[in-house]
Structures are given as C-alpha cells and as structure tokens.
Amino acid sequence: MSVPTRPGGTAPPLPPLPLPRSPGGGGRQGRSPKKKRVNESISTWRLTDRIGYVLMWAAGLLLCAIGIGILAYMAFKGVQYLRPQLVLTSPTADVDQSASGGFLDPLLGTILITLIGIVIATPIAIGAATWIVEYGRPTWLARLIDSGIEIIAGTPDIVIALFGLVLFQQGIFGWMSFTAAGGAVFGRSFLTAGAMMSLIALPMVFAATREGLQSIPIHIREASYALGKTKAATIRRVLLPSVKANISTGAALGMGRIAGDTAIIVVLLGASLTLDPEGDVPGLNVLKGTGSTLTSYVYNNSPAGEGNAPQKAYAAAFVLLLIVLALNFAVDLIARSGAKTGLETSRLGAR
Amino acid sequence: MIDPHEKTSRPARTTDEPANGMMPPPIRRITLDSQPTVALPPSQDAVAIANTGDRSLAAAGRPTRGVAGPERMTISDLSVYYGDNHAVKHVSLPIRQGEVLALIGPSGCGKTTLLRTLNRLTELTGTARREGLITLDGTDIDSLEVTEHRRRVSMVFQQPNPFPMSVFDNVAYALREQGAKRPKKKVLEPYVVDALQRAGLYDEVSSNLDHPALRLSGGQQQRLCIARALAARPEVLLMDEPCSALDPKSTNVIEELIVELRKELAIVIVTHNLQQAYRVGDHVAFMYLGDLVEYGPTDDLFDNPKAARTRDYIGGAFG
Amino acid sequence: MLHRLKEPWTDRRAGLLLGALACSVLAVIVFMLVFIAIKAWPSFANNGLSWFSSKGVVDQQFDAMVNSGLNPSAADYELGAWPLIYATLLTTFFATFFGLIFSLLSAIFIVEFAPERIRRVIVPVVRLLAAVPSVIYGLIGILVLAPFIGNSVITAEQKSSVQFVIPLSGTGLGVAIAVLTVMITPIMIAITVDGLHAIPRAWKEGALALGVNRWRAMWTVTVRAARPAIIAGAVLATARALGEAIMISMVAGSKGFSPNPLDGFVFFFEPVRTMAATVVENAESINAPAMQSSLYALALVLLVGAFFLSLGSWIAKQPLKKYGTRS
Numbered sequence: 002m003s004v005p006t007r008p009g010g011t012a013p014p015l016p017p018l019p020l021p022r023s024p025g026g027g028g029r030q031g032r033s034p035k036k037k038r039v040n041e042s043i044s045t046w047r048l049t050d051r052i053g054y055v056l057m058w059a060a061g062l063l064l065c066a067i068g069i070g071i072l073a074y075m076a077f078k079g080v081q082y083l084r085p086q087l088v089l090t091s092p093t094a095d096v097d098q099s100a101s102g103g104f105l106d107p108l109l110g111t112i113l114i115t116l117i118g119i120v121i122a123t124p125i126a127i128g129a130a131t132w133i134v135e136y137g138r139p140t141w142l143a144r145l146i147d148s149g150i151e152i153i154a155g156t157p158d159i160v161i162a163l164f165g166l167v168l169f170q171q172g173i174f175g176w177m178s179f180t181a182a183g184g185a186v187f188g189r190s191f192l193t194a195g196a197m198m199s200l201i202a203l204p205m206v207f208a209a210t211r212e213g214l215q216s217i218p219i220h221i222r223e224a225s226y227a228l229g230k231t232k233a234a235t236i237r238r239v240l241l242p243s244v245k246a247n248i249s250t251g252a253a254l255g256m257g258r259i260a261g262d263t264a265i266i267v268v269l270l271g272a273s274l275t276l277d278p279e280g281d282v283p284g285l286n287v288l289k290g291t292g293s294t295l296t297s298y299v300y301n302n303s304p305a306g307e308g309n310a311p312q313k314a315y316a317a318a319f320v321l322l323l324i325v326l327a328l329n330f331a332v333d334l335i336a337r338s339g340a341k342t343g344l345e346t347s348r349l350g351a352r
Numbered sequence: 353m354i355d356p357h358e359k360t361s362r363p364a365r366t367t368d369e370p371a372n373g374m375m376p377p378p379i380r381r382i383t384l385d386s387q388p389t390v391a392l393p394p395s396q397d398a399v400a401i402a403n404t405g406d407r408s409l410a411a412a413g414r415p416t417r418g419v420a421g422p423e424r425m426t427i428s429d430l431s432v433y434y435g436d437n438h439a440v441k442h443v444s445l446p447i448r449q450g451e452v453l454a455l456i457g458p459s460g461c462g463k464t465t466l467l468r469t470l471n472r473l474t475e476l477t478g479t480a481r482r483e484g485l486i487t488l489d490g491t492d493i494d495s496l497e498v499t500e501h502r503r504r505v506s507m508v509f510q511q512p513n514p515f516p517m518s519v520f521d522n523v524a525y526a527l528r529e530q531g532a533k534r535p536k537k538k539v540l541e542p543y544v545v546d547a548l549q550r551a552g553l554y555d556e557v558s559s560n561l562d563h564p565a566l567r568l569s570g571g572q573q574q575r576l577c578i579a580r581a582l583a584a585r586p587e588v589l590l591m592d593e594p595c596s597a598l599d600p601k602s603t604n605v606i607e608e609l610i611v612e613l614r615k616e617l618a619i620v621i622v623t624h625n626l627q628q629a630y631r632v633g634d635h636v637a638f639m640y641l642g643d644l645v646e647y648g649p650t651d652d653l654f655d656n657p658k659a660a661r662t663r664d665y666i667g668g669a670f671g
Numbered sequence: 672m673l674h675r676l677k678e679p680w681t682d683r684r685a686g687l688l689l690g691a692l693a694c695s696v697l698a699v700i701v702f703m704l705v706f707i708a709i710k711a712w713p714s715f716a717n718n719g720l721s722w723f724s725s726k727g728v729v730d731q732q733f734d735a736m737v738n739s740g741l742n743p744s745a746a747d748y749e750l751g752a753w754p755l756i757y758a759t760l761l762t763t764f765f766a767t768f769f770g771l772i773f774s775l776l777s778a779i780f781i782v783e784f785a786p787e788r789i790r791r792v793i794v795p796v797v798r799l800l801a802a803v804p805s806v807i808y809g810l811i812g813i814l815v816l817a818p819f820i821g822n823s824v825i826t827a828e829q830k831s832s833v834q835f836v837i838p839l840s841g842t843g844l845g846v847a848i849a850v851l852t853v854m855i856t857p858i859m860i861a862i863t864v865d866g867l868h869a870i871p872r873a874w875k876e877g878a879l880a881l882g883v884n885r886w887r888a889m890w891t892v893t894v895r896a897a898r899p900a901i902i903a904g905a906v907l908a909t910a911r912a913l914g915e916a917i918m919i920s921m922v923a924g925s926k927g928f929s930p931n932p933l934d935g936f937v938f939f940f941e942p943v944r945t946m947a948a949t950v951v952e953n954a955e956s957i958n959a960p961a962m963q964s965s966l967y968a969l970a971l972v973l974l975v976g977a978f979f980l981s982l983g984s985w986i987a988k989q990p991l992k993k994y995g996t997r998s
Contacts, residue, residue: 157914261804503882
C-alpha cells in the first residue's frame, strides 16, 4: 500500500469527508421549548432506507391484517354455519347436503388419531432426547440421530404417508389393519395412520425435551450422583420430572400438528366417512378400522373434494381451528407455568 | 485468537468493590490526620515512560495534564432512573475540549449509566428515564436528532466489539453508513489509514486489512474500536472502561493513545482503575451510589480529596 | 458387593434402551428410503432419464396407468413428469422468494421497530398463522381467493387469449403462490426473529454509538450477522413449500400443465399441479401398479429434495454457532 506508515506527528490533515449534517441539527429547539425529545428523524435517511422502512411497516401491518382477517373470517363463517346437530350427528353419504349429516365421526377420528400419534411419539422422542443429552456416546451416532430427526422434520407429510402405506402393507403388520382373505394387507387404519402421525409430532417433542434437558445445569446431575443415585435413577427421578413442562409443550405442539395434518389421513385412513370398525375385538376393532378426521372432512367437502358442501367444510374447519388454537393456548399456559423453552422455533419443530 | 472475556486486569478492583451497591465500600482504614499521598509505584511509571518514550512524563515524575479548552458538553442536574432505581442522582459536570475527564467509583455507582446517557444510549432501555439537562455546545442534546448527536459524541465500550467483518470494513463502517451514499473504497482508504494510524494500530494490521477483525487480539480489537470511532471524527469520545478486558501491555498502549487523543477531542473515560484515572485523567469525578461525591483536577483530587468518601476510596485502593 | 455391580448394569441397560429408541429414528429413515426407492424403481427403470422430461400430456399418462390394469406393460409406465416438477419448482421458488422478503421485513419490524402495542398483536398473530392447518388455508384459498381472482381479477380478454390452451378459472399458480407464501412466512419469521435476537447487543450498540441510524445498523450489522439463521429459515420453509400437498391440490387448479411465461401476467392465472399434490390426489388409484410406481417415484424425488434441503439448512446454520448462539 502506498500510504506511509504512522508519520512523526506532522500528518497533512485530511479534508473532512463530506458527511451530511442533518439540516435541523440544533435548529429545532425553538419549536418545542421543553421536554420534547427528538428521536430518529427518518428525513435524514437515505431514500432507499426510507422506502425500506415504509415497506417494513407495510409488511408488519399486512401480516397483522392477514392473521386477524383469517381468524375473523373463520370465526364468522363458523358461527354462521356451525349448529349443534352438526357436531352431534354422524355423516352419511347423501347427495342432498341437508341430509348428509354432521361430523361427529370425523371429530372423534381427529381426537383418536391425535392420541394415537402422540402416545407413540412421546416415549420415542423423550428416549431419543434423553439419550442424546445424557449419554450421547459415540458422538457421531448422536450427531447422526440429531440430523436424522431434522430430516424427519423436513420430510413432506405426503412422503411419510406413502411410506406408511408400503410399510404397513407388509405381512407382519397385518394385525394393524384389514387383511383380505388372500393375505393382502390393506394398510389403512387408525393404527397405521397414527403410527405415521407420530413421525410428524416426534421432532417437536424431541426438540422441546432436548432443550429442557440441556438447560438443566450440570451441578444438579452431580448433586444427584453425589447422593448415590445411579444415572438411570437420576434421569427418571430428577431430570425428566424437571422437564415435564417442556415435554408437555412439545406434546401439545405435536398434537396440534397431528390434528391439522391432512395428507397422511387421505392416504392412510381410508376414505370411509364414519368410524368403520374392523374385526371383533372391542376397542382394537376401531383402531384397526378406517374412518375420517376433521381435516379430511374439510378437504372432501371443499370444492376440491367429492362432497362439495362449503358450509359444512367451514363449520368443520372452524371446529378444527378451535382445537388447534386450544392446543397452542395450552402451550402458552404451560410456558407461563415455567417451561424452560423460550425459543420460538421449538414451537415449529424447526431447529 | 485471544478471548478477551477471560482476561481481567483490574488491580484496583480486588479490595474495594461493594458486592451489591448498598454496602459502603470496604475500606482499609487510614488515619485521618495524615494526608493520604498518592504513591504510584515508581516502577510502573518507569515502565510507562519506557514504553511511551514520553519524556514529559519523566520530567515531573507524574503525567502532564492537558490544556483545558472550551467547555463542550455540560451536564446539569442529571438524574437517570431504571424503573424505580435511581441510578444517577443530580449530577452536574463539565466536559472540556482538550482534556480527559475520568469517572471513577465502585461498580454499580452509575458511571457507565452516566456515560451512556451522554450518548443517548440509555434510551434504548425501555425502563430508563432521564431528568435534567445535557448540552452539547450549548444545545440541549434532546433537541438534536439522535443519530446526528451520536455522530458527534461517539463511544467505545468495555468489551471490544468489532463487527464481524474485515478490519477495513470496520473502520470504514461509520463513514460508509453515515453518509447519504456509500463512498467508494478508494475514497475511503486514506481516512481508514489515518484513523488506524491515530489509534496506533496501522503498523500492526497494514498488511492484512482484509482479515476478519475478530481474529485480532483483544488489545488490537479495542484499538480497532477506537479507530472505528475516530474515523467518524467525533467531537467527544466516551470510553467505558476501555481497558478492563485487556492485558497490562495493551492497557498501556491504549492509555498512551488516550493522552495523545485529548489534544483534538474531549474525552470522558470511565475506569475502575484509579492508577489509570491518575495517569490519563485531567479532571476526575468520583461517583458513589449514583451521587457525584467529588470533582476536581486530578492532582488535587488524588492529593487532597475533600470528601471523606473519596479519601476512603482512594486510600483503600492505594493503601 | 453384588448390589454395587448391579447398579451400573441398570445404567447400561437404561443407556441401551434409550439408545435403541434413538436409533429407531435412523431405522425409520433407512426403511423409508429403501421402501420408497424399491416401489419407485419400475417407473424410473422404464422411463430412464426421460422421466424428468416433458413428453406428452402428463394427465393422459396417468389415466393410461390407471387403466392399464394389474399387469401393466412397460409402455404403460411412460411418464414425463416435467410439468409436475416445473410446477413444484415454480410454486416453491416464488413462495420462498416472496416469503423471504416478507418475513425478513416483518422480523425486523418485530425485533426492532414495532411499537410495543403492535408487537403485542403481531407476535400472537405469527404463532396463529403458524398453527393454522394447511387444509384451512386451502379452504380459504379455494372458497375466497380463487373465486375473487376468477371473477374480478382475470379479464375476459385474458381468458380468451389462452382459451385454446387452457381454461382459466381462478385457481392456479398465483393463488397457490399467495397462499403458500402466507403459510411458510411464519416459519421464516420465527427463525429469523430468533436469529436476530441471538446477535450480541454490543454490535448493535456499537453501530448506534457511531452515529449510524437504527435502520442501517440493523441491516449492516445485525441482519448481516444473522444471515445464517435467515438462510436456514428460508431453506426450512422451502422444504415445507416443496412438500405441501393438500393446500396446493385445492387451490392450484389441479392440472398437469406447464404455465408459459410468454403469456405475460396470465402466467400466474394458469393452473398447475405440483408433485406432492399429484400424489395426494391420486392416492385412491394407487392400487394400479403402474400408477403406484409413478407416485412413489414422485415421492422419492420429494424425499431426496427434502433431504438436500435439510442438509442445506444444517450447513447454513454452522457459522451461527461461532457466536455462541443456539441454532
């Protein structure tokens, strides 16, 4: 570089770089004599910055408008079309919309599938998170599992659904769904759909649990070991109870995702409108059978589906929205009661 | 890379830091009838002189003081509240061109808050509230556009905070982003070099201006931050314990730099280190629990502290 | 003595049990890849690389597959999936592009500029939008947005300009992009907001103390440093957009058609069908072997795409760890 190194003290002074002084710098005190603090004035900004600033406000307000608009519109349509008998009667296949019944069975289906999914997902997610945080050896395996869960979180639900179909049509899973006389397995039932739904919820429960465990200071574990407890006992008696709130948060979020998923239902739950039990064992027969959920009901009753009954679709969508919002509200309640998760992203299962 | 967080060289800190600001500072009692005399270890002065080559230091045996110029900023009856916490209580101080004002006091005494208020950075804290008047060249700083004000009154922080970009981009940052349009790199280069030279960093980084600033050592990072502030040609430079995260050698370099810079700027420095305040300060203000206890020329304040608390604090630190 | 030996065994057993649960996740991924690849093989084998090209009308090819019965000949597997791939790329690209701008501006607004009163509204709104099931977005799209566009936005001239190529009804690429953008923006906002919050305050204050205004400080320091988080969020949102099936099948017009950019603005009104939507719409005819293999082939392409996006997001997040932030 041609610039001389530090001169002995006689540096030729550089001309001041033309910096714009704001026009009102100091000239403003006459306007407001007392206690009017001048904050940033946009007028001194570059033009591009000012345009960006306006766009930012527009984006923020548009976001608010879209969110409130969707909620208000769904609430309006829901109140308009939701009738008690819709929730209390089973759907029937009928061309006449006034006679095609309500969505009691889809509602029950949503609850059932959500429970199955979360019951399968939670233990696996807790186990995996606990293993990664508390054991985590060998490291490469822990890292592999970590990224594996990230991959599952990023896998489209429709791919998971097709995977479920081919998996559960294998003979050894015949007990999970209807098996034809020839041994061909149907592969579609509440059990199979719920099992695949657990993959949707798994990353969220996993992320929340792991975050909770990681935020427990080491000295708590050491205190437990110092009392003579084994690692297993420490995990069961000390660590897991203290992340209960995190687990609940993750589970509630996962349930929200399950309740709102459609693709797996359309592919894996069969297309029967009502709960369609399969087999003779009470309880298991419903699980082995096919049915529908609110999401597939909405889909089928939208103009894109076969039913095309927008009013019922709106009513069912409203109920669905209430369920999902209730689950999210539960998350807030849990968080307020002291879950250690503050991360927005863990709410989305996206880390 | 040296992690600045791990280094703390605060010799004065060990004995006289109240834990929570409510206790009086722990004090090594000294007899009140004998005047406390400032006893800088001569070895330290010798080191300073040897390092700086500043003969004037040796002449008097103590640092020369700057020549006070016109008063640039005036703080009158300033109070700052964080919620209910009255952090700075009715402080009045002048800040003059061409000299260094050193703010000393135990931690939690409001020095840093006072400094941040001069730059209007306290306004970023939602709960902070301010009363009283601060003027810059006779103008209420509230009536200045805040960005414009910060352009004239710049600040260097306790932890070196170079941006995650190259050394050049760091120094050029203010020049690039303040103006109405980004100047070309060619135009900026002499200004960047000048600022780095004034901060005494140029010789060390001249060959690698494109390297990431975060790879520099802690002392270099802090001098880079000073260069970054100088590049914008501020009129007042606020320094919040600029050496507390640095090793003694870097501290020495930065102190020398401060003494050098006071010729062109008004400097306010917050420090825990009384020796540092003595070495670089032309006026010293001692704060305690938000109160301004004593203010005066450095030599007077260290040789003849008027308030008992000042005497105790200085005595505790030195005795 | 015996007691002492027993305890580590419990520990080891617990470790093995938990490890087995964790590894089951990997097993699921391997099985998923293997099963889908096996099922997809006939379609790729019979088409070769021309699977990815455009040949003939893709919807007619699907009809032929369904009608080919249980023992399809090699010719029945014929599929040129380009229109579906093209539609997927179009919707994903545009939605991510608009979503990135929208979410970045919104995130900056939320983090730095929004007045407290608006922030108290906008944060729950983002959560709400992230929680709404895709089928509800689809419902609003098909019942509100598409009729509005079909009746009020598309002019008769525009309809007649392409009437011999494709009928325009309102559902189409544009509606799909719009609804998809709204769907994926909350994800990006959440991750971007997290990323912006994770940037050390000292940098922002340093920039402000130099007399740089908040907007420029935000863009030149905070956003710059948070780029890894922003990219990771965008990649994740891309994965979501790529795999969205139900909503797209409701609002995109559901035709295996390649919109022609030369049609001008009409381009955005032309119907499309993405790969994911194709799978979900044809799930009922999946028992026809040729159809089945084709659908699994589409699923495999989606899976591989999603896998690479996960990889991309992981790579993008690495620099962020440097600052000691949680990713």
